[in-house]
Amino acid sequence: MALYFALARGTEGCTALDMSKHLDSNYHSLVPELELDFTPEPDFSLLIDRVEAGQKLLGKEAAVPLVVGPLTLVLLARLAPGLSPSAALHRILPAYSCTSPASAPTPATAPWTSSRPHTATWLPRAAPSTWSSRTATSRQPYWERQLACLWRHSAWTSWASGGGDANRTAELVAELAKAGGWPAGLRLGAGIVDGRAVWKDDADTLLALLAGAVLPGHQAHQRPEQRLPAAPALGRRGGALVEDPNHATHAASGEPGAAPRAAMSRGLTAELRAKSGVCGAEGEADRGGHASRSRVSALACALSMARRGGVAAIPADCFRRSEAFAVRRSKQPQFRAFPTSTIGSFPQTAEVRRARAQLTKGLLTLEQYQARMDALITHAIGVQEGLDIDVLVHGEAERTDMVEYFGEQLEGLTAFTANAWVQSYGSRYVRPHHCVDVACAPMTVREWRSSQTPACTGRFVKGMLTGPVTILNWSFPRKDVSRRVQAMQLALACARRWTRCRIVQVDEPALREGLPLKNERWQSYLTWAVDAFRLSTAVARPDVQIVTHLCYSNFEDILQAVDDMDADVLTIENSRSGDEMVRALSNAGYCKDLGPGVYDVHSPVVPPVEWFVDKIASFVATCEQFKDCPDRLWVNPDCGLKTRAWSEVIPALRNMVQAAQIMRERHAKQQPVAGSGAATPTGVRRSALASAAAPLAAAAEGPPQAS
Numbered sequence: 001m002a003l004y005f006a007l008a009r010g011t012e013g014c015t016a017l018d019m020s021k022h023l024d025s026n027y028h029s030l031v032p033e034l035e036l037d038f039t040p041e042p043d044f045s046l047l048i049d050r051v052e053a054g055q056k057l058l059g060k061e062a063a064v065p066l067v068v069g070p071l072t073l074v075l076l077a078r079l080a081p082g083l084s085p086s087a088a089l090h091r092i093l094p095a096y097s098c099t100s101p102a103s104a105p106t107p108a109t110a111p112w113t114s115s116r117p118h119t120a121t122w123l124p125r126a127a128p129s130t131w132s133s134r135t136a137t138s139r140q141p142y143w144e145r146q147l148a149c150l151w152r153h154s155a156w157t158s159w160a161s162g163g164g165d166a167n168r169t170a171e172l173v174a175e176l177a178k179a180g181g182w183p184a185g186l187r188l189g190a191g192i193v194d195g196r197a198v199w200k201d202d203a204d205t206l207l208a209l210l211a212g213a214v215l216p217g218h219q220a221h222q223r224p225e226q227r228l229p230a231a232p233a234l235g236r237r238g239g240a241l242v243e244d245p246n247h248a249t250h251a252a253s254g255e256p257g258a259a260p261r262a263a264m265s266r267g268l269t270a271e272l273r274a275k276s277g278v279c280g281a282e283g284e285a286d287r288g289g290h291a292s293r294s295r296v297s298a299l300a301c302a303l304s305m306a307r308r309g310g311v312a313a314i315p316a317d318c319f320r321r322s323e324a325f326a327v328r329r330s331k332q333p334q335f336r337a338f339p340t341s342t343i344g345s346f347p348q349t350a351e352v353r354r355a356r357a358q359l360t361k362g363l364l365t366l367e368q369y370q371a372r373m374d375a376l377i378t379h380a381i382g383v384q385e386g387l388d389i390d391v392l393v394h395g396e397a398e399r400t401d402m403v404e405y406f407g408e409q410l411e412g413l414t415a416f417t418a419n420a421w422v423q424s425y426g427s428r429y430v431r432p433h434h435c436v437d438v439a440c441a442p443m444t445v446r447e448w449r450s451s452q453t454p455a456c457t458g459r460f461v462k463g464m465l466t467g468p469v470t471i472l473n474w475s476f477p478r479k480d481v482s483r484r485v486q487a488m489q490l491a492l493a494c495a496r497r498w499t500r501c502r503i504v505q506v507d508e509p510a511l512r513e514g515l516p517l518k519n520e521r522w523q524s525y526l527t528w529a530v531d532a533f534r535l536s537t538a539v540a541r542p543d544v545q546i547v548t549h550l551c552y553s554n555f556e557d558i559l560q561a562v563d564d565m566d567a568d569v570l571t572i573e574n575s576r577s578g579d580e581m582v583r584a585l586s587n588a589g590y591c592k593d594l595g596p597g598v599y600d601v602h603s604p605v606v607p608p609v610e611w612f613v614d615k616i617a618s619f620v621a622t623c624e625q626f627k628d629c630p631d632r633l634w635v636n637p638d639c640g641l642k643t644r645a646w647s648e649v650i651p652a653l654r655n656m657v658q659a660a661q662i663m664r665e666r667h668a669k670q671q672p673v674a675g676s677g678a679a680t681p682t683g684v685r686r687s688a689l690a691s692a693a694a695p696l697a698a699a700a701e702g703p704p705q706a707s
């Protein structure tokens with residue numbers, strides 16, 4: 001257990017495994033590292049114990065073993081330099097029980113060219129013989145892309161069944177038809193309930209469509225979820241159930257509206273359909289940090305046109321800053337070399353949560369609650385001033401969650417329930433809201449009181465917003481209005497949240513995870529997603545610095561889109577991935593200001609000053625452009641600090657600020673900025689971890705809390 005925690009959270013002198021959102025979900029998983037000469041030693045005993053325990057409880061057919069398949073594992077892993085995917089696959093295959101060695105995919109026939117994983121369910125060699133043969137030979141490709149792909153390669157398989165994702169049934173049907181129907185002798189198990197939505201699916205129509213797509217004589221077998229419509233699909237888009245609200249907790253709470261999936265009846269969907277289109281409350285845009293009056297009127301005009309004619313009517317001008325980066329940069333706040341900042345949130349302490357709980361229970365009045373929040377904000381500002389951080393944040397104390405909070409502020413976004421939690425990683429959960437109707441209601445004055453430059457500091461305080469694409473991707477959007485339209489509605493709402501801030505951060509950590517799994521759909525998604533971000537920010541005056549934040553996804557895939565967002569400063573999570581994104585941005589010629597994360601916010605480890613110095617030095621070494629303009633290289637943590645304790649945050653930030661100061665002095669003396677080697681490269685992780693696990697194990701008094 002100690003080793004697992006060391007891998008997940010890092011330990012003194014050794015960074016944790018990279019963490020990445022799983023495909024197109026908000027669920028984070030750790031990225032395994034495969035070394036050049038690895039020889040897997042399979043140990044499935046934990047899995048086997050758990051499945052057998054489940055089978056005793058639920059029956060043999062209900063507790064099904066799920067194992068990540070070798071192709072998926074290899075394609076999602078980080079491979080050591082020189083290790084090809086096919087070599088890794090051949091090394092890993094013996095750990096799995098293939099139906100026969102000859103039937104295993106070979107590099108020549110396997111669909112390597114796809115960037116997505118392929119098969120998910122294999123039976124480990126060590127599995128008990130009592131596990132059914134049906135289970136043993138079931139392959140479950142989640143993704144519509146692979147369904148067609150896989151049966152083209154069916155020569156090397158002997159499936160009893162293939163699992164598919166029928167959430168995009170029309171496309172699936174078209175693919176099946178194009179491929180000549182479902183192959184004879186194979187059963188098709190199709191997920192017919194969208195496991196990542198709260199709306200009730202029309203399972204009958206989906207089944208009828210599917211039945212029409214299979215060859216005569218074949219049968220589309222219904223999966224259990226069809227008999228139990230309130231349960232999520234097994235062969236569904238997200239694969240695991242982590243993206244479903246926790247219905248059990250929800251129902252147990254006895255809240256009105258329990259059993260949400262049942263409550264989201266077709267009647268409601270029809271009602272929603274009738275409501276489609278842009279609508280929203282009237283209201284004057286706040287002119288504070290907005291561009292010129294004419295641009296504000298353009299936005300007002302866009303809003304009213306959008307209400308009448310939909311988002312297509314928004315003028316192109318509303319998607320562009322009024323001046324190009326090269327021109328506006330000099331008008332924005334200027335800072336010393338290696339300026340320091342943070343990403344937004346500070347510890348959500350027991351005190352913060354207690355105040356919220358007391359407000360909910362009526363034990364605090366709104367005024368008393370707000371006074372507590374103000375005190376917390378003042379404390380956060382004071383800490384940052386004391387640490388000599390250049391650009392401050394208010395600390396987000398008033399936000400349960402960066403999306404849930406905005407869900408509460410925006411009319412039309414309905415908080416789902418008090419208890420329908422969705423797992424984000426480890427033991428951390430979020431409560432996504434429904435996008436019901438996204439109106440353009442002005443945000444309350446209260447919110448901006450906390451994020452405008454508070455009177456208690458003379459320093460810049462970043463205004464902190466969650467961007468439209470992230471709000472959309474971390475909610476349960478309507479299914480009867482396109483995601484593009486909903487993103488634009490949200491963007492229009494965000495665009496009106498401007499104040500007198502000279503620096504505004506619009507977080508878009510979920511931009512990448514909305515990327516469709518099929519590469520051919522990427523461009524269309526990226527076009528509207530980037531447009532939505534730009535629509536939400538383009539209204540800023542040229543002298544307002546727009547910052548954005550991206551984290552825990554492979555943004556290397558979408559560098560052009562990142563550049564097209566046209567943010568003045570990009571802050572990115574970086575420290576677990578060995579500066580991959582920094583290198584990628586540098587190679588791509590990214591030329592705007594950059595804040596690569598210098599330390600891992602999910603680790604309790606407080607890195608020493610030299611470690612930070614090395615990190616910053618490595619950025620300068622990688623990105624030539626910062627050698628001459630280090631005022632454009634921001635020094636900040638990977639992400640928000642809400643899961644940390646102040647006792648970790650303060651020393652870590654103190655070291656970070658001190659390292660920035662050392663770098664400034666070196667730069668002033670024009671000394672070389674090479675590091676001392678204190679920062680651990682990911683390659684040497686294994687041996688460092690082995691020794692790390694021992695003291696951790698000794699010290700552990702109980703399972704550490706996920707953070």
Ligand SMILES: CN1c2c(nc(N)[nH]c2=O)NC[C@@H]1CNc1ccc(C(=O)N[C@@H](CCC(=O)N[C@@H](CCC(=O)N[C@@H](CCC(=O)O)C(=O)O)C(=O)O)C(=O)O)cc1
Pocket residue numbers: 026353356357400401402403404418424425427428429430431474509640642643
């Ligand atoms: C930045 N990230 C985010 C993602 N997704 C989001 N939607 N939001 C994000 O910020 N994805 C990527 C990353 C990393 N993700 C996360 C996700 C979640 C957390 C986190 O710390 N979650 C907390 C949520 C706690 C919370 O909201 N608590 C409420 C009170 C809840 C409540 O009702 N409690 C009951 C019972 C309490 C008890 O029995 O103990 C009560 O008070 O009565 C609150 O604060 O008001 C978590 O704990 O999981 C972090 C990063």
Ligand SMILES: N[C@@H](CCS)C(=O)O
Pocket residue numbers: 343344345402464507509549551639640641642
């Ligand atoms: N401003 C947010 C961004 C998280 S991705 C935070 O600091 O928590």
